[in-house]
Amino acid sequence: MNLEENKMKVTALLNAAFTPGRLVAEKRAAMATYINPVKYIQHSAVVPDGFDGLMSLVEKFDQQFQSYAVEVKRLIAEGDYVWAHCHYTYGPDDPRGKAIVEIFRFEEGLMVEHWDVIQDVPADMAHTNGIF
Template sequence: MSALEEKNKAVVLDAFDTLFNKRDYAAAERFWSPGYIQHSAHIAPGREGLFDLVRSLPPDLRHEYELVMAQGDMVMVRGRFSGHAQAAPWIAVDFLRIQDGVLAEHWDVIEQEATREQSLSHLPMYGDHFPEER
């Protein structure tokens, strides 16, 4: 992996921690481009659309990740969002394009985390434990 790809991964992880876990919107602005392009059907356009969504969620929202991959200017994060007052945590794969050291574009795939009873594979979707066993 190139030094740029390693740097891009670090930028994305720092950005996610700053926005989703620390809720530091002023600091998060330095990670998201003012021209940020949002492809998610669940989030309003631009950087402010994302920040407004996070502001609307409970303060105990948490993001954790278990896999980060990079290729060129693209970074993929497989993670889990919890504490958002929904029926189940979200398992998400976020795809981000990095341009000039900031997050410039975003796509995602999100689904609710299955319980042991719901899992036809009998395997957890995230980590080694089902959500009710954490």
């Protein structure tokens, strides 16, 4: 198990899935490089289970948003897990976007399980530290 390699795979997966303008078939092929499509278990409350469930979310993003982006702010890896603290933006209608922690479990070099924690980026905060 190579923790740095797993972190790079998570970044590559997020970039492959959430880059607008790529064909869905291209995204599917790129994502299958990093995910075990047979074993993939989804725990997110907003995404259907399995690899096809994740693909349905990716297709929904392409249909719903003209422009969107994910920026990985930090990565932490330990054992079979990688945590990615990300900033998702959804174009001009949602300029602040969401702070999302993506959690992936790896098995034999591929992602097999996913959880997330999602928070809207607030307009105002009780401090000046920023959310990221």
